[in-house]
Amino acid sequence: MMLQRRWVSKTHRKFVVSDSERCIGCRICEQVCSALKVGGFNPLLSCIRTVRIEPAFNISMACRLCEDPTCVKSCPRNALSKDEKTGIIKLDEAKCNGCKWCIETCEFGAIALNPVKKTIIVCDLCNGDPKCLSYCPTEALSLKTPEEISQTTRKKTIMPLVSRISE
Amino acid sequence: MYGYSGRMLIVNLTSKKTKTKAIPEVFCRKYIGGNGFGISFLYEHQKPGIDPLSPDNVLVFAVGPFCGTVIPTNAKYVVQAKSPLTGFLGKSIGSSFWSWAFRRAGYDALLIKGRAKKPTYLFIDDDIIEFRDAEELWGRDCCETDKIIRDTIGDDNVRVAAIGSAGENLVRFASIVSDHHHEDDGRTGMGAVMGSKQLKAVAVRGTKTVEVAKLDELLDLCKEYYQRIIRGSTSTVMKDLGTIGTGIEYLSNYATPIRNFQSTDASKESTHISEDIRNISTEWMQEQYVHKSIACAGCPIGCDHIDFIRAGPYKGVAYKMEYQGMYALGTNCGIWYLPAIVKAGQLCDGLGIDVISTGVVIAWAMECFEKGILTLKDTGGINLSFGNHEALMEVIPKIAHREGLGDILAEGVKRASEKIGKGSDKIAMHSKGLEFPGFDVRGLKATALSFAVSTRGADHMSAAVFGPEIRGRINRFRFEKGHNEFVVEKENNLTLYNLLMICRFSGDLWMNFYSDLAHLYALVTGIPLTTEELRTVGERVWNMEKAYNIREGWTRKDDSLPPRVFNDPIPDGDAKGSHLTREEFGLMLDDYYTARGWTRDGMPTKRKLIELGLNDVAKEMGV
Numbered sequence: 001m002m003l004q005r006r007w008v009s010k011t012h013r014k015f016v017v018s019d020s021e022r023c024i025g026c027r028i029c030e031q032v033c034s035a036l037k038v039g040g041f042n043p044l045l046s047c048i049r050t051v052r053i054e055p056a057f058n059i060s061m062a063c064r065l066c067e068d069p070t071c072v073k074s075c076p077r078n079a080l081s082k083d084e085k086t087g088i089i090k091l092d093e094a095k096c097n098g099c100k101w102c103i104e105t106c107e108f109g110a111i112a113l114n115p116v117k118k119t120i121i122v123c124d125l126c127n128g129d130p131k132c133l134s135y136c137p138t139e140a141l142s143l144k145t146p147e148e149i150s151q152t153t154r155k156k157t158i159m160p161l162v163s164r165i166s167e
Numbered sequence: 168m169y170g171y172s173g174r175m176l177i178v179n180l181t182s183k184k185t186k187t188k189a190i191p192e193v194f195c196r197k198y199i200g201g202n203g204f205g206i207s208f209l210y211e212h213q214k215p216g217i218d219p220l221s222p223d224n225v226l227v228f229a230v231g232p233f234c235g236t237v238i239p240t241n242a243k244y245v246v247q248a249k250s251p252l253t254g255f256l257g258k259s260i261g262s263s264f265w266s267w268a269f270r271r272a273g274y275d276a277l278l279i280k281g282r283a284k285k286p287t288y289l290f291i292d293d294d295i296i297e298f299r300d301a302e303e304l305w306g307r308d309c310c311e312t313d314k315i316i317r318d319t320i321g322d323d324n325v326r327v328a329a330i331g332s333a334g335e336n337l338v339r340f341a342s343i344v345s346d347h348h349h350e351d352d353g354r355t356g357m358g359a360v361m362g363s364k365q366l367k368a369v370a371v372r373g374t375k376t377v378e379v380a381k382l383d384e385l386l387d388l389c390k391e392y393y394q395r396i397i398r399g400s401t402s403t404v405m406k407d408l409g410t411i412g413t414g415i416e417y418l419s420n421y422a423t424p425i426r427n428f429q430s431t432d433a434s435k436e437s438t439h440i441s442e443d444i445r446n447i448s449t450e451w452m453q454e455q456y457v458h459k460s461i462a463c464a465g466c467p468i469g470c471d472h473i474d475f476i477r478a479g480p481y482k483g484v485a486y487k488m489e490y491q492g493m494y495a496l497g498t499n500c501g502i503w504y505l506p507a508i509v510k511a512g513q514l515c516d517g518l519g520i521d522v523i524s525t526g527v528v529i530a531w532a533m534e535c536f537e538k539g540i541l542t543l544k545d546t547g548g549i550n551l552s553f554g555n556h557e558a559l560m561e562v563i564p565k566i567a568h569r570e571g572l573g574d575i576l577a578e579g580v581k582r583a584s585e586k587i588g589k590g591s592d593k594i595a596m597h598s599k600g601l602e603f604p605g606f607d608v609r610g611l612k613a614t615a616l617s618f619a620v621s622t623r624g625a626d627h628m629s630a631a632v633f634g635p636e637i638r639g640r641i642n643r644f645r646f647e648k649g650h651n652e653f654v655v656e657k658e659n660n661l662t663l664y665n666l667l668m669i670c671r672f673s674g675d676l677w678m679n680f681y682s683d684l685a686h687l688y689a690l691v692t693g694i695p696l697t698t699e700e701l702r703t704v705g706e707r708v709w710n711m712e713k714a715y716n717i718r719e720g721w722t723r724k725d726d727s728l729p730p731r732v733f734n735d736p737i738p739d740g741d742a743k744g745s746h747l748t749r750e751e752f753g754l755m756l757d758d759y760y761t762a763r764g765w766t767r768d769g770m771p772t773k774r775k776l777i778e779l780g781l782n783d784v785a786k787e788m789g790v
Contacts, residue, residue, distance in 0.1 A: 024469035026462035027264075028393070031237045035386060040376035041235050042271065044324065054310075055485045056459040056473040115374070135237070137393045137467030 013087035014143045016048060016123065016130050018060040022140035025050055025058030029132035029141060036131055037121065038114070045114060047123035048132050048141075060141060062132075063089060063110040063123035071102035071111060071122070089122045096120060169380040170232035170692035171195055172273045175208070178289060178296065180364055181222060181281030185296045190275055196694060197780065199666035199701075200231035202258065203708045204276045205247035206715060209256075210784070212278060215718045219251040219356075220337055220363040222282035228328075228369070229276040230266045231668025232692055235377035235465075237389045239396050240670035242266050242464035250355040251363075252339045252524070252579050253600040253624045255716045255725075257355035260628070260665060261328070262463040263346035268326040271373025283365040288316065288329075291371045301367035305335060308517035309344035316370050329368035331519025333567040334358030338577040340524035340602070341567075344516055353521040355601060355623050356579075380693030388690065392676055393467045399675025405470040406460065407449045413634075414490030415447055417606065420637055421740035423494055424607045426501045426553045427530035428596055428731055431607050432740035433498070442479070442505045444497055455505075457485075468672055474509055481506040486513040491627075494605030495526025500533060501553030511559050518567035527602035528580045529562055531595055532572065540589045547571040593730045599624035609732055610742035611636045612646045616755045617654050619726045620769075622712040630657040631671065644745055651758035659705035666704060707779040710771050714784045723769045726756060 027050045030043035038045045048062040065087040072080045072089065079095035080102060082088075098118040103111045112121045123130070125143070133141045144152075173195075174187045190204075198207050205227045217223035226248045233241040244266035250257025269277070272293050279289075286301040304312050312329040328345035341358030361367075379385055396402050404412040417423045421431040430436075433445055442455065452458045456476065462469035475485045486509045496511040497503065515522045529551075535541040536551040543550070547565075549558050549572075565573030575583045580602050584595035596603040601624025608615035617630035627633065632654055636643035641650060660680065664671055667684065677683045681698035689695050716725075728747065736746040760767060764775040776785035 024460055024462040024466075026464065026466050026469065028237060028465055028467065031235075031465060032386065034376070035237065035382060038376060039382060040378040041237065042374070042376040043267075044374055045376065052461075055487075056461055056475075058461065135390055135393060137397050138469070 012145050013065055014145050015065045016062040017142055017144050019140045020059040022138045023058040024138055025052045028135050029060050032135045033132050047121055061108050070105040074101050074105040088124055093119050169378055172275050175276040176274045177278045179281045180283040183298050199704050201229050201245050201668035202665040204229040205245050206711050208278055209247055210715055219249040224248050224360055226279040226360050230270050233667055235267045235270040239392050240466045240673045243668040246357045248360040251359045252356040255719050256622050256712050257357055258623050259354045259357045261345050264464045265326040265328050265345040267464050268371040268373040271375050272371055273375050286365050286367055288368040293374055304367045309519050310517055312368055325370050325372045327368050327370045330358040330361045333518050333520040334362035336569045337362050338520055339579045340521040342519050342521045344519055358519050379691045381690045385690045396467050396675055402468045402675045405468050405672050409470045409472040410490035411493055416637055421742040422607050422611055423498055423605055425498045427534040430739055431737055431742055443503045444505050476506040479506055481510040484510045491605055492522045495523045499526050499530040502556045504556055507556035514563045520567055523604050524602040527596055528576045531580050534594050535591050540591050596729050599725055601625045606633050609737050610745040611643050613650045613654055619728050620759055622716055630654050632657055646755050651762040655762045658709055662705040662708050710779055
């Protein structure tokens with residue numbers, strides 16, 4: 001019983017997802033994120049990063065709130081931890097010495113180095129209301145739970161079949 | 168100083184010396200940025216009467232005060248030098264992540280002087296400037312060059328503006344391509360100037376943070392702007408279909424030139440196949456091709472549309488499609504087959520040649536071929552008939568490599584027609600040597616005037632009055648009272664876009680153009696400018712460009728249109744019979760110069776120059 005409840009609560013953890021079909025690669029999310037986090041525009045200091053693959057593939061990536069985060073496991077100074085309630089990766093700035101090991105281990109390249117503070121930067125979901133979402137001009141970004149993502153995917157696959165049947 | 172880096176970088180390729188120079192606030196207020204900085208530096212650092220392809224030419228790159236922020240469409244940058252194509256002001260505007268990287272490296276402008284002893288590329292790594300060997304890159308196309316440089320340095324944050332074979336071979340309308348193939352500086356041959364300096368590319372990495380005066384207010388305002396722009400009428404068309412979305416209007420209203428300005432009636436053309444560009448609509452594009460839009464840096468619209476060609480001889484090509492490309496490499500060459508036009512556009516960008524000039528010079532050659540002025544012997548056996556897209560694919564690389572007929576075409580349509588003779592200058596479509604964009608000005612008379620008087624030659628971006636004309640806001644077939652002032656107003660207006668270095672497609676944003684921009688300018692820079700001051704800057708820079716051209720020998724007869732505009736009325740369609748007479752055109756020029764406050768010879772008066780704060784220019788001009 002206990003196990004089941006824990007599982008359900010975890011599926012309700014939302015994270016920033018990006019729809020590559022909608023993303024036009026403008027990098028406005030990076031600009032906005034850095035402005036809010038460091039007070040100026042600098043994509044290198046953004047928690048969300050855009051990948052542009054020529055000629056036309058674009059996607060933005062931020063921390064995916066891994067269930068068993070490699071960044072936390074790899075930190076030799078225990079500076080990183082996972083917030084049990086929200087799933088957000090927390091940084092203890094006093095412990096972080098900027099060794100960059102977590103940057104190396106994160107499969108999604110979602111961690112960056114803040115060259116001024118010499119510590120790492122990772123998405124904190126802006127206290128549950130990520131600002132990048134509200135600026136995205138194509139609504140490519142959204143805050144979703146894994147269940148919401150798979151729902152959308154299921155519908156997307158099924159809808160064409162439904163219209164085929166009704167024809 | 169907020170909004171500006173407050174300094175420029177001066178690079179001498181001959182001596183391999185670099186230095187930075189401060190740009191004071193008073194200068195920023197006077198010229199705003201971008202084009203204003205460019206023309207001012209060119210005027211100051213370049214001697215008059217130099218050969219554009221000699222080491223004496225100065226190549227300027229400049230960005231604007233909004234660059235690298237969140238203001239919609241802020242990623243434009245300008246490249247300026249004396250043009251090898253026109254002999255007057257060369258100016259070309261691109262839009263890419265290059266400008267953001269350059270701004271973050273801590274500069275507002277880059278001046279390149281001299282000539283490298285061997286092929287070189289410049290790597291600006293924040294404050295470290297390296298002259299790197301480019302022997303390996305010489306001969307490679309723009310996209311390859313971009314990729315190799317990024318891979319060599321090992322960082323995708325490095326942004327590259329490069330030339331292709333065309334620039335290396337001094338093709339007079341060679342372009343500079345930045346960010347892979349995304350956006351380029353096409354017009355007036357700035358790529359040839361780079362080639363003449365043996366400069367293959369300018370790579371930039373910028374890691375500094377761009378700071379603005381009022382960050383929170385700017386963020387709030389821009390959030391509102393994004394919502395407004397994605398719902399705007401123009402930007403919706405741009406978002407759905409890109410510039411070809413607006414292009415349909417010109418094609419269906421008999422204003423898109425066909426077969427080197429011999430027709431405007433698309434329905435008369437015979438070749439009907441499924442991939443015919445006359446079918447263009449959002450639905451049709453989605454159905455025929457995988458059709459995706461991509462954006463320039465910081466642009467919420469995303470007007471670039473990439474089509475993946477799935478079948479036929481150009482299967483596998485994935486490239487962008489734009490109205491000017493559709494006209495120049497398509498309709499104007501009698502080609503209606505979309506995959507061929509997409510492929511030709513890709514060839515042009517890879518080789519680094521301007522799409523418009525390339526299309527116009529080839530269409531001219533096609534008409535010469537049709538009329539027997541050029542024969543199979545001249546073309547090296549290529550059947551240069553209108554509509555032959557295979558010939559187009561053969562000729563484009565020949566231009567870039569200056570092989571056979573390509574060597575003559577590489578000179579631009581003005582010089583090529585002078586060389587070939589036999590009356591071919593009567594069908595050469597250019598003004599001041601710059602080839603015509605896709606508007607048949609015989610039926611768009613205010614546009615005709617703007618093409619003639621523009622400082623860089625036949626230029627559709629100087630006033631862009633074709634929109635109001637085609638939509639009937641002003642009479643397109645008659646140059647009426649007030650059209651002169653309308654053109655002047657639009658020129659000043661568009662000049663301001665090029666000083667702030669934002670895109671013209673942001674037009675939907677502005678409720679009150681000058682005061683909205685003054686407000687944004689204050690939020691970014693902290694410098695309060697009145698709307699009147701902003702209005703004056705556009706006019707000041709336009710007069711400065713004019714003064715530059717005058718210093719290069721401009722006279723009234725250079726504000727000209729090609730003979731076809733006067734001699735051959737539009738032969739078909741709804742615009743049939745429309746043309747200009749020389750008398751009418753003379754009066755239009757008089758009207759325009761009057762509206763500008765210039766003399767009848769088109770010279771800025773001392774009074775006008777002093778009114779605009781250009782006292783030293785007035786002094787140098789001796790007025």
